[in-house]
Amino acid sequence: MTALPDAPDSRSAAQARIDRVHAFREELAALERERVLTLGDADRQRIDAHHAAIEAELRERFDVDVDESRKRLSLGMRIASLIGALALSAAVFFFFYRIWGLLTVPLQVVLLIAAPIVATLLAGVVHRRERGAYFTSLVALVAVACFVLNLAVMGQIFNLVPSRNAFLLWAAFALILAYAWGLKLVLTAGLVSLVAWLSATVGAWGGLYWLSFGERPETVLLAGLLITLPGWFRGLPRPDFRNVYRVFGLLVAFLSVLILSHWGRASFLPLPVSAIEAGYQLLGFAGSATLIVLGIRRGWHKLFNLGATFFLLFLYTKVFDWWWDWLPKWLFFLLVGLIAVGFLLVLGRLRRSGGSP
Amino acid sequence: MKIRLSVFAIALVVVANALVLAGVAWNRSGQPVSVLELTERELALSHGSWSNRESTGVSLSLRLADQDYEWLDEDKLAELGFDVAPADRDDGRYWRGQERRLFVALEYDGPAFKALLDQQRSRLERLRSELEAGGASRHEAEAARSGLERLRKAGSRLVAVDAGTDADALRQRYSDPDRHVVTRGVLRMHAIAPHARDEDPRLRGRVGRLLPGEVYLPRRFHEALRQATGERRNEIDAPPRYRVEIRWGRGQEPWITGVVPIDPP
Numbered sequence: 326m327t328a329l330p331d332a333p334d335s336r337s338a339a340q341a342r343i344d345r346v347h348a349f350r351e352e353l354a355a356l357e358r359e360r361v362l363t364l365g366d367a368d369r370q371r372i373d374a375h376h377a378a379i380e381a382e383l384r385e386r387f388d389v390d391v392d393e394s395r396k397r398l399s400l401g402m403r404i405a406s407l408i409g410a411l412a413l414s415a416a417v418f419f420f421f422y423r424i425w426g427l428l429t430v431p432l433q434v435v436l437l438i439a440a441p442i443v444a445t446l447l448a449g450v451v452h453r454r455e456r457g458a459y460f461t462s463l464v465a466l467v468a469v470a471c472f473v474l475n476l477a478v479m480g481q482i483f484n485l486v487p488s489r490n491a492f493l494l495w496a497a498f499a500l501i502l503a504y505a506w507g508l509k510l511v512l513t514a515g516l517v518s519l520v521a522w523l524s525a526t527v528g529a530w531g532g533l534y535w536l537s538f539g540e541r542p543e544t545v546l547l548a549g550l551l552i553t554l555p556g557w558f559r560g561l562p563r564p565d566f567r568n569v570y571r572v573f574g575l576l577v578a579f580l581s582v583l584i585l586s587h588w589g590r591a592s593f594l595p596l597p598v599s600a601i602e603a604g605y606q607l608l609g610f611a612g613s614a615t616l617i618v619l620g621i622r623r624g625w626h627k628l629f630n631l632g633a634t635f636f637l638l639f640l641y642t643k644v645f646d647w648w649w650d651w652l653p654k655w656l657f658f659l660l661v662g663l664i665a666v667g668f669l670l671v672l673g674r675l676r677r678s679g680g681s682p
Numbered sequence: 683m684k685i686r687l688s689v690f691a692i693a694l695v696v697v698a699n700a701l702v703l704a705g706v707a708w709n710r711s712g713q714p715v716s717v718l719e720l721t722e723r724e725l726a727l728s729h730g731s732w733s734n735r736e737s738t739g740v741s742l743s744l745r746l747a748d749q750d751y752e753w754l755d756e757d758k759l760a761e762l763g764f765d766v767a768p769a770d771r772d773d774g775r776y777w778r779g780q781e782r783r784l785f786v787a788l789e790y791d792g793p794a795f796k797a798l799l800d801q802q803r804s805r806l807e808r809l810r811s812e813l814e815a816g817g818a819s820r821h822e823a824e825a826a827r828s829g830l831e832r833l834r835k836a837g838s839r840l841v842a843v844d845a846g847t848d849a850d851a852l853r854q855r856y857s858d859p860d861r862h863v864v865t866r867g868v869l870r871m872h873a874i875a876p877h878a879r880d881e882d883p884r885l886r887g888r889v890g891r892l893l894p895g896e897v898y899l900p901r902r903f904h905e906a907l908r909q910a911t912g913e914r915r916n917e918i919d920a921p922p923r924y925r926v927e928i929r930w931g932r933g934q935e936p937w938i939t940g941v942v943p944i945d946p947p
Contacts, residue, residue, distance in 0.1 A: 419736060426738025430900050438699045442692050449688050472695060479699070481741070483706045484935050486866050486893045494698050498691055505687035532765070534781045534868050 335565035336507070339387040346376050347392075388456040399457075406459040407510060413463065414470030421474060433482060437475040444468030445502065452506045465502045465511045472498050489535040492522035504562060509569050516552055516573050523548035531593055542581040543593050549577030572627045575616065579635045582609045587642065609639040621675055633672070640664060709933035715853065716863040716930040718790050721944065722910075722922035724840045728896050732913040740904060741896040742926065742938070745838040746788070746889060747798055754845065754869070754887035762845060764871050766885055785934070786867035786889055787844040787856040794841035802830040832919045842889045845869055849934060865934050866893040894936070897928065903941040910943035921947065 333339040356362040364372070383389045390396040417440070425433055448464040455461060476491045499515030502508065521538075524545045528538035538544045553574030556567045582605050585592055589601035596604075613636035620629025641661065648657050725742040732740060760766045762784055789795070806826040812818035846852045849864050856862035870890040873883040899907065910924035927940035 422737040422739065424738060426740060426901065426904070428901065434699075434703070438695065441695045445688055445691050445695075468691075475695070476698065476702070479702050481739070481896075482898050483702070484894045484897050484937060485702070485705070486935065494694065498694050501687055501691040501694065505691070532763070532782070534783045537781050 333383070333387070335563070336387040336389065337565045337568075339383040340389045343380060343383055343389045343391060346379060350376070385456070388458075402457070402459045403510075406463045410463045410466035410470075410510070413467045417467060417470055418474055421478065425478065430482060434479070437478055440471035441468050441475055441498070444471050448502065448506070458506060458508055461506050462508045462510045465506065465508055466514060468502060469495065469499045469511060469514050487536065489522055489525035489529070492518045492525065496522060503566070507563060507565070509566065512566055512569050513573060516569070520545065520548045520552060520577055523551055540591060541593060542584045542588070542591055546578050546581035546585070549574045549579075549581060552577065568625070568627060571625070572631060575628070575631055579609065579613065579631070582612065583635070583638060583642070586639070606639065606643065609635065613639060617675075633668075637665075637668065640668075705933065706935075709931035709935045710929075710937065712932065714859070714929035714931055715934075716859045718860065718863065718928055720790065720840070720926050720928055722916055722924050722926075723836055724790070724838045725897065725926045725928065727907075727911060727915050733915070740899040740907065742899055743896050744892050744894075744936075745840065746892070747795060747838045747841045748833070749794075749798060749841055751842070751886060751888045753843070756885040758845075759871055759885055759887050762869065762887075763847065764869075764885075764887070766871075780871045781890065782869055783866060783893065784845050784847060784869050785849045785852050785864055786842050786869070786892070787846075787852045788863045788865065789841050789843045789856065790861050790863070791839040792841070792861050794843045795839045798841065799830070799833060802826070802833055806830050828919070835921050836916075836919050842867070845887075845889075863930050865930060865936070867891065868893065897936050897938055899938055899941070903938060906941040906943060910941075 333342055353362070353364070357364075380391050384391060390399050421436070421440075428436070444464060445468045448461055448468055451464050452458075452461040473495055476494065479485070480487060480491075496515045496518035499511050499518060503512035503515055524538040524547075525535035527544040527547050528541055529535045531541065531544070533541060533544075551574070553571050555561055556570030556572075556574065558567075561567070586602055586605035586609055589598035589605070592601045592605075594601050594604075613632045616628050616632025617636060619625065620627075620632055641664075644657075644661060644664065648660065652660070724745055726745055728741045728743040730737060731742075756766050763782060764780075806823070809818045809823040809826050813820060813823045844852060844856065845867070852864045853862075856864065868890040869887050871885055871887050874886055876883050907924060916923060921944075923944055923946070925940075925942045925944060926938055928936050928938050930936045
C-alpha cells in the first residue's frame with residue numbers, strides 16, 4: 326500500500342517532497358523550542374510514521390536524497406558519471422582507431438554495428454540493477470558514442486559523402502535511451518545532435534552547404550528555439566525533462582543572439598550590418614529580461630539564472646564596446662562594479678516584492 | 683514500456699546500418715561509372731596515415747591540379763545557383779551563399795591538363811623574355827621553371843573541367859569512363875580585388891573540396907603501399923611511387939580496387 330495517494334511522477338518532484346518534509350521537521354522543532362506550538366504524542370507519532378513511510382517509498386522508487394550529505398554525494402556521483410562517460414567514450418573512439426587498420430572490412434563492420442547494440446543491452450542490465458541513474462547514464466552515453474563512431478567510421482570505410490541526417494539518427498538514438506530510463510545527461514547529448522541537424526537543415530534550405538551552418542548563427546538560433554518547444558507543454562512523458570528542453574534550447578538561442586549582436590555580417594537578413602547588430606542587441610536585452618521576470622513569476626530557478634547571466638553578458642559586452650577605448654581603466658572597472666551593484670539592487674527589490682529566486 | 687523503448691534504439695542501429703550497407707551495395711553494383719588508374723600524384727598518402735600512432739587506418743587524399751578556374755566565372759556561378767548580387771551590406775562588397783555542394787566533372791590527364799602545362803610554359807617563356815629585357819626578376823623566372831617542372835613530374839593531372847546541379851547531364855557531357863569522373867564537391871565563390879579603384883571586384887569560383895576528399899584503403903592493399911612508400915609521405919616534387927585503380931559507382935562514391943608499386947626510374 327502506498328503512503329502517497331498523489332505520488333510524484335519524477336525524481337525532482339519526489340526530491341522536492343522530501344525537502345518539504347525536512348523543512349517541516351526543522352520548523353516544527355523551532356516552534357517547539359520557541360514554545361509557540363507543541364504537538365501531542367499521538368499526532369507526532371502519526372506524522373513521523375507518515376513521513377517515514379513517504380521517505381521509504383520515495384527512496385525506493387526514485388533514489389531520492391534524504392539528507393544534505395547524501396545530496397552532496399549525489400552531486401559528486403553525477404559529476405563522476407559525466408566524466409566517466411566522456412572518458413569511456415573517448416577510450417572507445419581511440420581504441421577503435423588504434424586497431425581498425427589491422428582488421429578486414431567485414432570485421433570492422435561487424436564490430437561497429439555490435440558496439441552500440443551491446444552497450445544498449447548493457448545499459449538495460451545496469452538499469453535493472455540500480456535505483457539511481459548514475460551507472461545507467463554512463464553506459465547509455467557510451468552507447469551513444471558507439472553509435473556515433475559506428476556511422477562516422479562506416480562513412481570513412483565506404484567513402485560516403487557526409488550527410489546531416491546522421492545527426493538526426495544520433496539524436497533519435499540518444500532520445501530513445503533518455504526516455505527509456507529517464508537520463509537527463511543522455512537527453513542533453515541527444516539535443517546537441519538535434520540542434521546540429523536542425524541548424525544544418527535550416528542552413529541547407531537557405532542555400533548553405535550543410536557543414537557550413539556555423540557560418541550563419543541564425544540557423545542555430547532557430548534550432549535552439551525549436552528545441553525549447555517540448556519544454557512549454559504539460560502532459561508530455563517525463564515531465565522532469567521539460568526544464569532540460571527549456572534551459573538547453575534557450576542557452577543555444579541566447580548564445581546565437583550574442584554572436585549575431587557582434588557579427589551582423591553573418592546574418593541572413595537583408596539589412597545593414599549596424600542595424601542587424603543593434604536589433605540583436607535589443608533582442609538579447611529584451612529576451613534575457615523577459616526570462617528573468619518569467620523565472621521569478623513561475624519559480625523557474627534555472628531559467629532565471631540563465632536570463633540573469635545573459636543580461637549581464639549583453640550589458641558588459643555593450644559597456645566594453647562603448648567605453649573600453651576612451652575611459653581610463655580605473656573608471657571603466659568602477660563603472661562595471663557600479664553596474665553590478667545596480668543589478669544587485671534591482672534583483673533585491675524584485676526579491677522583496679515576492680519573487681522566489 | 684521501458685523494454686520496448688530500448689528495443690527501438692537497437693532497431694534504429696540495425697535499420698540505419700542496413701540502409702548504409704544497401705546504399706554501398708547499390709553504388710558498387712553493375713558496371714562502374716568510371717575506372718581510373720591514378721598515381722600518387724592524384725592520390726597522395728593522407729596526413730596521419732601511418733605517421734599517426736593513434737590510428738592504424740590508411741587513406742589516400744584525392745588531389746586536384748592547381749588551376750585558375752577560368753570557366754567558373756560570374757555567369758557560370760549564377761547558373762549554378764550562387765547569389766552573385768552583392769548583399770546590401772555596409773561596405774557593399776559582401777556576397778551571401780558563398781559555398782554550395784554540387785557535382786563536379788573531373789578530367790584525368792586530358793586536354794585540360796595539357797592546357798595547364800601550355801599555360802605554365804607560356805608564362806615561363808614570357809618571364810624569360812622579360813628577364814632578358816630587365817622587366818622580371820631571376821627569382822620569378824626560377825619559380826616559374828620549378829613550378830612547371832613540378833607540374834610535369836609530380837603535380838596532379840586531375841583537372842576540374844565543369845560543374846552542375848545534375849550529375850546525369852554532366853556524365854553525358856563527360857562520358858569517357860577512363861578519363862572522366864563526375865563526383866560531388868563543395869564549390870566556393872570568392873571576390874578578386876580589382877586592378878583599378880573604379881572597377882568592381884570580379885567573382886570567381888573554385889572547388890573547395892571533393893566529397894569524399896579521402897578514399898579509405900582496405901587492409902589487403904596495405905602491403906603493396908608499404909612496399910612502395912616505406913610508410914613515408916612523398917617529397918613535393920618527387921615522381922609518384924605507386925599506381926591505384928579506383929572506381930566510382932552510380933552513387934558517385936569511389937572505392938579502391940588495386941595498388942601497384944611503380945619501379946623507381
